[in-house]
Amino acid sequence: MRNVPDLRDSAPWKKRYHAETILWGRQAHNNPKRGLVCTNRDGIYQLYAWDIPANRLTRLTDQPAGVVRGKISSHGEWIYFLQDEGGNEIGHFVRVPFEGGPAQDLTPGLSPYSSFNIHESRDGSTLGFTIPGPGGFSVYTMQDMGELTPLILLERASFGPLFSANSALALVSSTDHSKTLDTHLIVLETGTRQVLAELWDGEGTSISGAIFSPLDGDARIAASSNVTGYPRPFLWDPHSGDRRFLPLENIPGDVQPWDWSYDGRYILLNQIHHARSRLYRYDLENDTLKRLDHPEGVLGNWYGADYLPEGEILTTFQDPSTPSRLVTLDGASGEIRRVLLTGERVPSGRSWKSVTFESENGDAIQAWLALPEGDGPFPTILHTHGGPTTVQTAAFSPEAQAFLDHGFAFMSINFHGSTTFGREFEHSIRGNLGELEVRDMAAAYHWLVGNGFARPEAVFLTGASYGGYLTLLALGKRPELWAGGMGVVAIADWFLMYEDSADTLKGIQRAFFGGTPEETPEAHSKSSPITYAENYRAPLLVIQGSNDSRCPSRQMERFERKLKSLGKSIEVHWFDAGHGALSQAEQIEHTALKLKFAHRVLG
DSSP, rough: OOSSOOOOOHHHHHHHHHSSEEEEEEETEEEEEEEEEEEOOOOOOOOEETTTTTTTTOOOOOOOOOOOOOETTTTTEEEEEEETTTTTTTTEEEEEEEEEEOEEESSSTTTBOOOOOOOOEEEOOEEEEEEEEEEEEEEEESSSHHHHHHEESSOEEEEEEOOOSSSEEEEEOTTTTTSSSSOEEEEETTOOOEEEEEOOOTTTEEEEEEEEETTTTTOOEEEEEESSHHHHHHHTTTTOOOEOOOTTTOOEEEEEEEEEESSEEEEEEEEEEETTTEEEETTTTEEEEEEEESSSSOOOOOTOEEEOTTTTTEEEETTTTTTEEEEEOOOOTTTTTEEEEOOOOOOOOOOOOOEEEEEESOOOOEEEEESSSSOOEEEEEEEEOOSSSSSOOOOOOOHHHHHHHTTTTEEEEEOOSSSSSSSSHHTTTTTTTHHHHHHHHOOOOOOOOHSSSSEEEEEEEETTTTHHHHHHHHHHHSSSOOSSSEEEEEOOOHHHHHHHHHHHHHHHHHHHHSTHHHHHHHHHHHOOOGGGGOOOOEEEEEEETTTSSSOOOHHHHHHHHHHHHOOOEEEEESSSSSSSSOOOHHHHHHHHHHHHHHHHHHH
């Protein structure tokens, strides 16, 4: 381990941050010459028009805090995104021409809102939005920049609408039936706004990944249901009600549809099991399944993958040592055919290994472990991912490699609540956030120490968003274990969190706890890190966005005052953006803060 962190501009860890990362790329459905790409090639993630024949990018957005979400219209004339204030994810949907130009507000009559749901029909005739507000989740349609037409109002968190190929039908995913995060499907006639059909498999089940057939007049929907314990794909006709599950023998884990081929013959399926993914192609004409032989790594980490008209598959690819790049796969074999967009090579990094250990409640927990050069035990970083309903895969992580460069071991765990380990595992945290997750973290500590990987007095916690929340919570609930914690855009107080967060996040919080803070005060108090402030022993570094609407600033300010009044060690670094830093320079600054903090604590 280096005695002091290497902060030179030439340090390998900084070079990894400066490398261009292609977050995602999409092609206009009806215009193969135009696409949209999100990349940080100019130092911060922005949206770029992609001239596909020339393979040339032209920057379209200049948001100070960056942009990571956007859509290209079906014919490639327009780019849609949420224009917010300083990265707070609250604003209005706008469109800009593919060639560039001023943004046009799509909803000038509405108050600013937090939403990521904007979709255009494949024929380009209809736009759809879901916009949350105090009255619920309003689903709208719009044609030719005309008036917003209300489609349906739903009480709880809802998403969509997606449209059938001819835009006659609209599909909405909603949590109204479950009153949790589990979704069911609602299909409406776009013109009449009448509900045609609904599909739900009962309490505790969720239907996800729904996409319409690309064929005009074909109303079939491919989706997945976890009624058997893991999401499994099916086809459903909302007109007739017919549904059949695709026969997938001997394929464990979650399987979700990612796209239909243009001719409607094939469905691209993504299997992810114990945080490892694999693509399959299902042939609907012959009812056969083929495993695609793509390289080991992480595919489609943001938007999945799309079929191209000629049958290739457009997606991103990355691994622990390689930043995300835009590639095409052979539609029949899965081999990489073309590397379309990529950055320069980065310094080599340490590989990640999948390991499993037993949690304190007896369940098996999967994790990724990377070790620095030399012999252990090492000072160690224990990382928890955000979400919580996501999964940590073996993706490119400049931060992990930075700590490995400096002699730290690095482990990232897929704690209770993570996806791809079954419905029971994912749902186990509901109503009692943090309890099982902290026990998983404590078990990880003892496994690392017991196997000679970690120095018992030198294990640090880190994570962002929900991972930042778990960092703060574990420091208070199991204070005897940790040398320190580094929480990023973290949750400290679920009560103030609910008061200040956007309507979308309020709906998600109610779903996790089974009610509002007023309705479930004991659960909210038990799960709030501020409840355990007096227990803190280890120093804490917090890196928080001043414009964050997901983890608002007031709850962290209160937490900081509480710890300082108790004489606890806390440093809070505020940055001028929203839920996470999107610029390379800011990410480097934050990693430098963490490296200096960990070295200082270790003396």
